Amino acid sequence: MHSYTLLAAAKINLYLEIVGDRADGFHELAMIMQSVNLCDRITIEPSDTDSIRVTCNHPDVPNNSSNLAYRAADLMRSQFPDTFAKYGGVNITIDKSIPVAAGLAGGSSNAAAVLVGMDLLWNLGLTQGECERLGAQLGSDIPFCVRGGTALATGRGEKLSPLPDLEDLYVVLAKYESIAISTGWAYQTYRQTYEAEYIRDPESIVAYGKKVHSGKIVQAIAHHNYSTIAAELRNDFEKIVLPEHPRLQTLKEEFLQAGALGTLMSGSGSTIFAIAQSQDKADAIKSHVETTLNSPDLNLWVARFAPAGIRVI
């Protein structure tokens, strides 16, 4: 049995509307998710022991059973006990490039890679849909990370509808090392501030269809209309995160000064991204912001919109 190495892509949210309450305590969402080619490298090897071991080279990522990659392997063990008994344990190595607690779904993409990689290692022949459904048991963003590309995500984020690829766009990602935002905190704080505006009857999906405002950006994506995509970027979490962290608002202003097509916070933050129509333009925006903000705490990356979430290499 040989080992597998996979690239697990980060995601950004081009649109994130918090619609209301769900009976399970989660929030009902309308999001547009986009894979970008800033990737972690995941290696999955058969082990001599009957245990799951995870090693990651990032100090903020746990090397134990709370790692989402471990939890994905553990789910495969419980779903396929006979296969596990036949093949034994696995060693998983995570080489991190995606910043942690950044709103880029690094942990979710690692878990997605483990589901796909263990399917290959154990020769299970699962479909992408089956991997997505397994992923949904572990986290709301994992089904998208399995599928990748450009997608509309509803429900708690796990219901996916494909959208046309936007492969000719580039993104500059910017993250202050000292600003890490927990997803739980963001949802809780949003609820405390905006609960009065929530839709209270999440039973009817038709009712949501009437209230959700993602139609314009979906149309713009379908027509590759970049200026409208930029104008329709939306993330409801900005309303609670930007006032708390004014440096992120300044970052957005600098991105626009530098000629970005559009700029937004990703997920629950704290990454701010800017969109550009060429690699040269993205490089120039990155240099401008590096020079004007001149902070050793600020890290920047240029990446390209990607058509897939997980790639076996």
Ligand SMILES: C[C@@](CO)(OP(=O)(O)O)[C@H](O)COP(=O)(O)OP(=O)(O)OC[C@H]1O[C@@H](n2ccc(N)nc2=O)[C@H](O)[C@@H]1O
């Ligand atoms: C905000 C988003 C946007 O893409 O991404 P990140 O900022 O984490 O990257 C996601 O909704 C994060 O999804 P994910 O990180 O998979 O969340 P989960 O593990 O399922 O849930 C973490 C916690 O977030 C809250 N949560 C999550 C999803 C949702 N639709 N409603 C919620 O209220 C719940 O409090 C839950 O306990």
Ligand SMILES: Nc1ncnc2c1ncn2[C@@H]1O[C@H](COP(=O)(O)OP(=O)(O)O)[C@@H](O)[C@H]1O
């Ligand atoms: N494989 C993993 N990679 C990154 N973070 C992980 C992983 N497993 C567990 N975590 C924990 O999940 C938290 C959220 O991390 P991450 O997925 O990078 O961010 P986000 O939810 O903002 O997209 C971190 O605080 C980290 O300790």
